Amino acid sequence: SLTVLQALEDGLKRADADPSVKAVTICGENGKFSAGADIRGFSSPKRRGTVLSPILSLIERSEKPVVAAIEGIALGGGLEVALGCHYRIAHVKAQMGLPEVTIGLLPGAEGTQRLPRLIGVPAALDIITTGRHIPATEALKLGLVDEVVEENTVEAAIRLANKV
Numbered sequence: 028s029l030t031v032l033q034a035l036e037d038g039l040k041r042a043d044a045d046p047s048v049k050a051v052t053i054c055g056e057n058g059k060f061s062a063g064a065d066i067r068g069f070s071s072p073k074r075r076g077t078v079l080s081p082i083l084s085l086i087e088r089s090e091k092p093v094v095a096a097i098e099g100i101a102l103g104g105g106l107e108v109a110l111g112c113h114y115r116i117a118h119v120k121a122q123m124g125l126p127e128v129t130i131g132l133l134p135g136a137e138g139t140q141r142l143p144r145l146i147g148v149p150a151a152l153d154i155i156t157t158g159r160h161i162p163a164t165e166a167l168k169l170g171l172v173d174e175v176v177e178e179n180t181v182e183a184a185i186r187l188a189n190k191v
Contacts (some may be wrong), residue, residue, distance in 0.1 A: 036082050036104045039093075040085070043085075043090070046096065049188070049189075050185075050189070051092070051186040052093075052094050052181060053109075054098070055099065055105075060098055060121070061106075062105055063103025079107060080135075082108075083111035086113075087145060092113050092114065093111075094112060094115070094116060094187055095109055096180035097115060097118065097123065098180050099106040099118070099122075101117075106138060107138040108136075109123070109137040113158055114184075116187060117172040117176075119177050120163065121175075123161045124154060125158060128157070139155055173187070
C-alpha cells in the first residue's frame with residue numbers, strides 16, 4: 028500500500044540521517060515479509076505519490092548495511108524490496124518469487140535487472156518467466172539469500188548487520 032511505501036521511505040531516510048543508527052533491518056509483520064502490491068490499486072485514480080523503484084534506489088545507496096529479514100513470503104514487489112537490500116536472511120520455510128508474470132505483468136520495480144545481477148541470467152530467467160515460488164533452501168543455493176535460519180529472522184538479520 029502507499030502507506031507502507033511511505034513509511035518505508037520515511038524510516039530509511041531517518042535511519043540514514045541518524046548517526047546513532049549503524050544498520051537497518053527490513054522485515055514484515057505477522058510472519059510474512061511482503062506479498063507485493065495489491066493489483067486492485069494499479070487502476071486507482073488515487074494512486075499517486077510514492078512508488079517502489081525510488082525507494083529501492085534509496086536502500087541501495089544507503090551507506091549503512093540494509094538487511095532483509097524474510098519470513099513467510101517475499102513475492103513480487105516484496106522480493107524486489109529484498110533484492111534492493113545489501114543482504115538477505117530467510118527463514119527456512121520462506122518462499123520467494125515474482126508471480127505477477129502468471130497474470131501477464133512483468134516485475135515493475137527493477138526485479139528483472141537486480142535478480143540476474145545477483146543469481147545470473149539463466150536462473151533469473153527461470154524465476155522471472157515462470158512465476159514459480161522459490162523455497163529458501165533453493166534461494167540459498169542460487170545466491171538469492173545470504174543465509175537461511177530456523178530461528179527468528181529479525182534477530183539473525185541484526186547479528187549479520189552487526190557482523191558487517
